[in-house]
Amino acid sequence: MPEPPDARCRRGPKSQELQARRTATVAGGVGSVLPVFTARAGGGIIEDVDGNRLIDFGSGIAVTSVGASAEAVVRRASAQLADFTHTCFMVTPYEGYVEVCEALAELTPGDHAKKSALFNSGAEAVENAVKVARSYTGRQAVVVFDHGYHGRTNLTMALTAKNMPYKHGFGPFAPEVYRVPVAYGYRWPTGAENAGAEASAQAIDMIRKQVGAENVAAIIIEPVLGEGGFIEPAKGFLPAIADFARDNGIVFVADEIQSGFCRTGQWFACEDEGVVPDLITTAKGIAGGLPLAAVTGRAEIMDAVHSGGLGGTYGGNPVACAGALGAIETMKELDLNGRARRIEEVMKGRLATMQEKYPVIGDIRGRGAMVAIELVKDPASKEPNPEAAGALAKACHAEGLLVLTCGTYGNVLRFLPPLVIGEDLLNEGLDILEQAFAGI
Numbered sequence: 001m002p003e004p005p006d007a008r009c010r011r012g013p014k015s016q017e018l019q020a021r022r023t024a025t026v027a028g029g030v031g032s033v034l035p036v037f038t039a040r041a042g043g044g045i046i047e048d049v050d051g052n053r054l055i056d057f058g059s060g061i062a063v064t065s066v067g068a069s070a071e072a073v074v075r076r077a078s079a080q081l082a083d084f085t086h087t088c089f090m091v092t093p094y095e096g097y098v099e100v101c102e103a104l105a106e107l108t109p110g111d112h113a114k115k116s117a118l119f120n121s122g123a124e125a126v127e128n129a130v131k132v133a134r135s136y137t138g139r140q141a142v143v144v145f146d147h148g149y150h151g152r153t154n155l156t157m158a159l160t161a162k163n164m165p166y167k168h169g170f171g172p173f174a175p176e177v178y179r180v181p182v183a184y185g186y187r188w189p190t191g192a193e194n195a196g197a198e199a200s201a202q203a204i205d206m207i208r209k210q211v212g213a214e215n216v217a218a219i220i221i222e223p224v225l226g227e228g229g230f231i232e233p234a235k236g237f238l239p240a241i242a243d244f245a246r247d248n249g250i251v252f253v254a255d256e257i258q259s260g261f262c263r264t265g266q267w268f269a270c271e272d273e274g275v276v277p278d279l280i281t282t283a284k285g286i287a288g289g290l291p292l293a294a295v296t297g298r299a300e301i302m303d304a305v306h307s308g309g310l311g312g313t314y315g316g317n318p319v320a321c322a323g324a325l326g327a328i329e330t331m332k333e334l335d336l337n338g339r340a341r342r343i344e345e346v347m348k349g350r351l352a353t354m355q356e357k358y359p360v361i362g363d364i365r366g367r368g369a370m371v372a373i374e375l376v377k378d379p380a381s382k383e384p385n386p387e388a389a390g391a392l393a394k395a396c397h398a399e400g401l402l403v404l405t406c407g408t409y410g411n412v413l414r415f416l417p418p419l420v421i422g423e424d425l426l427n428e429g430l431d432i433l434e435q436a437f438a439g440i
């Protein structure tokens, strides 16, 4: 792919012209991190319409893990396009859908019998996981966690923790959703080493007292929380919650939409502590950029729903399924789990050096190629520093590195390079970040 950027990434004349047209016709509620328009992308580089190049530490929000123009994705999706674009799986089925479900059964944790249903977006997958869990248990309540993110539809807004920008002004929200604490080690009052045991005890106590375990259909958690700030629940937390769910007939749902498909150096992040979810939701990295999502789980749970109860016009579109098969082929062939672990090693090493120099870095965390730094005003008080996150992101963008922010307090810089990024380019991106620290 293209060489690393040499020109400063400034908004050129073509992007400016497109931005004016965009402002006139695209709804203002749809934002963009950068006002530069894409011409082509791949291999960790985004080239804009004016020929500027950006190093990509975003992957379209953890989507293009195999790259934005991966050979196998393009080849398989193009071949499928030429054969047929759509029939609707609910009208006349096709093999690609079945092959994706077979791959999901093989790759997701646990060796029990599994079944899947395919959808278009992450939010749709989460909604359907709730439908399945309610149908299977005959219960209504859904338990979610502080800092959790599950989407922008009505039910998934209710499941999402953060008000601005996701929920503000969009209520009323779906009922029977209950939020409990998560083991956020860096900010746990009695220290990270106690967070797993204490937070799980608090969460379980709240469920028992405020909801009643026998009323809970599903507990939904991201094994590494994404939008909430790349929070890895402290050790022991996930297994304790999963055990509680199993003991009380509650469907345990791992939302692996951001953390899944090699992103954390494992096929799925819940494998890290040997947790086997009843249901797992996937999207983002699954299909190399094509819109596809899935709910995969224990056959007896998935099959609790009456025939015709799940589906959608486009769910499991044949071109998206072909893309997914290409993406999975790439992940296996290039050992992208190994690549993700190597990215973690390089990034965390360099970030640790930066932290010694710049105490604004309060915490370095994440796994694989899902790494973040939490920025604070002072390492002792840990007061969130969203201004530093904003200033650093801006400085990186100006120098040709695309980074994203996240976190409940808006003070986290997250790094999600495509797993196929070359090590030189990765280091070049980190050089830009390091220079940005010197400038703020």
Ligand SMILES: *Cc1c(COP(=O)(O)O)cnc(C)c1O
Pocket (backbone or CB within 6 Å): 120, 121, 122, 123, 124, 126, 149, 150, 151, 152, 222, 226, 227, 255, 256, 257, 258, 259, 283, 284
């Ligand atoms: C992005 C995301 C979603 C929502 O996915 P969409 O495709 O945007 O609807 C849900 N859960 C998690 C963990 C996510 O990161």
